[in-house]
Amino acid sequence: MLRVNYPRKQRPRGRLRSSHPCRLGPQRSRGFLAGVDYLVARGIADGDRLAIGGWSYGGILTDYSIATDRRFKAAHQGRQRQSAHDLRHGSIHLQYNNELGPPWRDTALWLKLSYPFFHADRIHTPTLFLGATRTSTFHQRWRADVPGAADLGSAARLVVYPDQHHIFTRPSFVKDLAERMSAWLDRYVPAHQ
Secondary structure (H helix, E strand, O other): OOOOOOOOEEOHHHOEEOOOHHHHOHHHHHHHHHHHHHHHHOOOOOOOOEEEEEEOHHHHHHHHHHHHOOOEEEEEEEOOOOOHHHHOOOOOHHHHHHHHOOOOOOHHHHHHHOHHHHOHHHOOOOEEEEEEOOOOOHHHHHHHHHHHHHHOOOOEEEEEEOOOOOOOOOHHHHHHHHHHHHHHHHHHOOOOO
């Protein structure tokens, strides 16, 4: 397992800020993929048995990675956003406005950050989409992602947990989430026999 911890710069009044807005996705995905390359080149990871998954920003990183690199045999992602439109809705839009400014000031930047959405045809990784009904973008996003993936010929499944927010609080859902992610990975990246 490769876990990447990206540093963030401190901004006045204790708020965090990326040192450059495009590091919110494309650049960090390249850094993550360089880590994967490193592990494969040294024989630590099997390049034919790679999987990726993430929640929240990790879900965004998963989007960028599977839209960029076809080596991953399976993916699971939760609470991610794929398009600039999604970034403008819900409670997180103020964070993105603070980081990037509104999209009409730098449309090219916002479109660059929407890379996975505009290049969904490059995603061939079987993907388990995980969501919760009380997250801010559930109605806009998850209902479109799974049919879109299926239309493009990718295996995809959507699992929605009712009455949950970004962080799950119901123990049976936490257990189910872990079991579903594990089963998805086992299905597409089975253990060596």
